[in-house]
Amino acid sequence: MSAVPTALVVGxxxxxxxxxxxxxxxxxxxxxxAAGSRQAxxxxxxxxxxxxxxxxxxxxxxxxxxxxxxxxxxxxxxxxAVTADAGARDRAAALQAGAxxxxxxxxxxxxxxxxxDRRAGAPQGPGAADLPGDDDAELTDRLQRLYAAALxxxxxxxxxxxxxxxxTALAQASATLAGTSAQLGHPExxxxxxxxxxDARRGVLAHELVVELAAVAAH
Numbered sequence: 558m559s560a561v562p563t564a565l566v567v568g569x570x571x572x573x574x575x576x577x578x579x580x581x582x583x584x585x586x587x588x589x590x591a592a593g594s595r596q597a598x599x600x601x602x603x604x605x606x607x608x609x610x611x612x613x614x615x616x617x618x619x620x621x622x623x624x625x626x627x628x629x630x631x632x633x634x635x636x637x638a639v640t641a642d643a644g645a646r647d648r649a650a651a652l653q654a655g656a657x658x659x660x661x662x663x664x665x666x667x668x669x670x671x672x673x674d675r676r677a678g679a680p681q682g683p684g685a686a687d688l689p690g691d692d693d694a695e696l697t698d699r700l701q702r703l704y705a706a707a708l709x710x711x712x713x714x715x716x717x718x719x720x721x722x723x724x725t726a727l728a729q730a731s732a733t734l735a736g737t738s739a740q741l742g743h744p745e746x747x748x749x750x751x752x753x754x755x756d757a758r759r760g761v762l763a764h765e766l767v768v769e770l771a772a773v774a775a776h
Contacts, residue, residue, distance in 0.1 A: 563587045563605065565634070567597040567623065568612030573662055576736035577610055577639065580666050583707045583737050594623045601627055606634040608673070613640035613647050613659065621650035628655065637672070639664055666700055666740045704741050712774060715753065719767045728757035745773045
């Protein structure tokens with residue numbers, strides 16, 4: 558695994574995909590996203606991946622087939638599946654294709670971090686080395702440390718997107734922070750980020766919300 562490990566999150570649901578991608582980013586992964594199999598395979602061919610997270614809630618058999626095809630194109634990443642309601646057959650097929658596990662959606666931050674620590678060599682964030690990751694309180698503390706360490710960079714990405722007038726970058730950065738903030742118990746930050754992302758998707762640069770976000774995040 559490289560010094561900055563790379564993860565690919567694959568799924569048609571942008572909200573679910575952004576949530577998982579955000580959790581991985583806050584714990585130190587370089588994350589790429591793909592809406593479907595074609596894009597995922599193209600990204601896998603371009604460079605080494607350390608982790609692939611695939612959504613099973615797609616047409617029957619598509620996700621397990623993607624996992625098998627990733628192996629055929631030479632991808633040696635750890636494979637992980639997530640699902641809200643995929644049937645037992647698809648779950649079994651994903652495991653047979655090499656997935657470490659099938660996690661329920663919405664993905665729980667602590668469960669994901671624990672699984673990656675134990676099975677996929679998750680990167681070590683600030684203060685992570687001295688936390689075993691088995692106790693709920695320790696996991697929560699670790700996640701909050703990682704969130705706090707990543708927050709300045711996330712806020713800078715949002716501010717830069719607004720300043721540059723890049724609504725696509727602004728929407729993505731805001732949605733990413735909204736997902737991790739909601740998961741880790743920061744609802745005020747999540748709410749402002751969602752509002753920024755919604756406006757950005759409509760082509761609106763909500764500068765006043767970006768200012769509000771900086772104030773909310775400081776408390």
